Amino acid sequence: MDSREPQDPAAHNPGSQNPAANSEPGVEWSAGHAGSAGSPGGDVRSSDPGGDVPTRAVRHAPVSPATAQVFGRPTGVAGSFAPGGGTSERPAPMLAAPDPVLAEAFGRPEGSDEALQRDPLAAYGADEQPEPPADPWRDPDSPAALAGPAVSEPAAPPPSAPGPKLGIREVLLGRRIAWHALATLAVIALLIGVVGGLMGRFTAEVAAPLNSDTVKLSTDGGGSGATQGSPVERVANAVEKSVVSVDVRLANGSATGSGFVINRDGYILTNNHVVSLAASDRTAKLEVVFSDRNRVPARIAGRDPRTDIAVLKVDNVDNLTVAQLGNSTDLRIGQDVVAFGSPLGLDRTVTSGIVSALHRAVPLRPDAESDTDAVIDAIQTDAAINPGNSGGPLVDSDAKVVGINTAGLVPGGGSIGLGFAIPIDEAVPIAQALIRDGKVNHPQIGINASDVRNDRVLGAQVRNVVAGGPAADAGLRENDVIVDFNGRTIESADELTVAVRTAKIGEPVKFTYWRDGRTFEGTMTPASD
Template sequence: MATEQHVEEHRAPERGDPSGPTWWSHPDGAGARAAIFRCDDAASAASSDDGRIPSQRSRLGRLLRRRDQDGRRGSAAPPATPPRPPLRLRSARGLTMLMVVVVSASLLGAGFGVAVEGMVEGGRLNLREAPTSAADKESSHTAAVLQATLPGVVYLQVSAAGQSTSGTGVLLDANGNILTNNHVIAPDGHLGRVTVTFSTGQRHPAAIVGRDVGSDLAVLRVSGVSGLDPAVLGDSDDVQIGDPVMAIGAPYGLRGTVTSGIVSAVDRPIASGSLESSSGRSYLDAIQTDASINPGNSGGPLLDDSGAVIGINTAIRSSDPDSSDPFGSSATNGSIGLGFAIPIDQATAVAGQLIKAGKAAPPSIGVTLDREFQGGAKITSVQRAQPLRSGDIVTAADSVAVTDADDLIALVRGRKQGGETVLTVLRGGQSLPIAVKLVAAPADTSFTKA
């Protein structure tokens, strides 16, 4: 306590006193600064000429000189009970020690990093740039792909029947033709007024060129717009399960949203909508992906790792167990990792027909099917000269399993007109492979036909 008093009672020298400290911003005041930093002043350490109580700096100075003298005489014995330094001095020393520990730890970490990235040559440390990792290269590649692809993606705002909806589209060519989903431009079967927003943020009205309910595809066109940068279209026949993919769209109106995943399945037959609804029923021979697809992604591109469009994102599987249409285009549920895209080969074939004629004629095998039958697609009648018979049950198409009429219709729609598909047919208790030629069906035909 006496030591502490001495520190408090030490009076700071008057302004102008040459013996006073020149630094006056110490948090404990000028007196404390003098007690710490002027303790080796021999003149002050001897005594006080004005009769005041000797200051703590005088006592500390004598102790330091006595220790130096003992060291010079070779004495190793320390004072029996060395006086404790003032509390403020101990605090300062503790703070100094803490700072030393922190700085040492920092330097140790920095030194370790340097040791990893450099080499000691001739006593000198030469730093070298850290090698680029494979992950960094992949990230840079992905970013470059997206930067090149985004100008070919557009975002759609649709006003129809008093409601406003949003979707996405793919710019097909420099003429302003845009590919999207039919359910985007005709929500609930009602055609709407469409406004296109480009990647630059510029907006422009679009006209409807044509649409096809059965494939859930439509083509729009913007006129009087120059400098368009169309998307690069890929080949969906080359898509394999496990391929990395990215989806671009405007989920819930968030334009330019990018998600990634892999191809989960190909030739996935999906039927959405209802024959009784105003929007009709659509059939997809789909690419399945776990890349997140949400409402607003519809009509947008599914990209391969080179940035080429391999599919048009169209539907998601709803997690609602009570949903009458789990693959419905109007589902409000978010992604559960089950998204479906129309293969780009099928989509561009339909788009070409819509641009040329305003309507599309889907591929067909010229038969009518029993929609109620389960365990395959049961043929009820044959309209064209085909090696098929009424009563035949189709159980597979090109080795893809068929469980009902919807499956067969979807798989046939995914094939090319003029081509051929090999059906596995159950006839009279025997399983037979039968090659069937695909022809053009009448546009907007009854969807109980394949």
């Protein structure tokens, strides 16, 4: 149909009763195929047997012979389906022989039937074994059937006649000893038993009795001279009356420590952590107990959490025994010492040992019962120091106080031979300041430091520097590492704290520090805190 002409549905309806009535005048309609093998590219006109319907020629593009041969109808075929028995000029398709490799892989084996599918359970090239006969005992669906009889068990043989009984000679000796030899052995054994019994009876009659009512025990009223004259005993007799127990009691708790008298006016030296509870709670009851069990109320004259030292004051106590203070600077490692105190609440306890080490930097941190925050330059001793020994005196062989028992390393709950005491040379100036002013001023250099230990340097690393402080004036900067201060080697921040605290306010000290792989020396003047 020409796209330029109007379309009429009736033109495509071959069942219309009156085609002429629906046609337009002057328009020829054509129907049929675009072409055939007989008239390619020609004009095709439709004819009406009645001659009443006009026709119109339809022109198409010419069809090439190759296209007509491929897509056109075979010769002699006018409709859509070829009539039966028709022949075609096209050659019959020829199938090439399959590739030998593919034929071997996908072809049927020789002697197989023409079935389209092989049994998937069959083994190719293997001889099939006949199936075993059905066993009705193993097949639950098998019908009932008669079978052979069950296998009979062989009958047990009749019991044999009982043999002769075995005698002692057969059982013990396997019939290898004659009767007369066996009788000889029995006689010898009997003789040995008789002789042994007679000897036992004889020795029992002549042995001395174990018990006696004539023995009297006596005791010697005199003591051993070696025990009475031992160095520890002499020290204990000289110091025990100057040692006191410190008892702190609250409504919901208590604390126990030790101390010793340092002045006839009633001043007693102890640790700050012993009296921290009494200082923080006004309702606490603070008492000291002397060696004669006399209890006396006490007051805190002053305390210093930075050095863990406190001074107590008792009034109206006559005939006080004052401890004799010694010199801790002259202590030597291996020197004998005696520790006094009330460990675990057991007052008037004495332990002895030696000085194990000197100048141990021991940190004491705050906890729920104490506000002590100090690092002590401790005397290390193997004399047993347990909780309750704190504040008691550490005494040398001359009965002079060389330290204040302060801490013990007790990871298992008891002493393991590592006790620490504050040197008396450091405690005396602080005690005098507390008695005089009630407080203590400490030297400081205006830095915070932390430990550093690596392959390049070992010491106290500066974390921050207070502007205008002694360290800032001396040129120290952050990340500098102090390795020596006031003649003391520094290997940790705690050792630097001890070295600074033992310096004097306003007196210049020399120090050595490490920076960027190089070592420098300087001088600074500690200031008061």
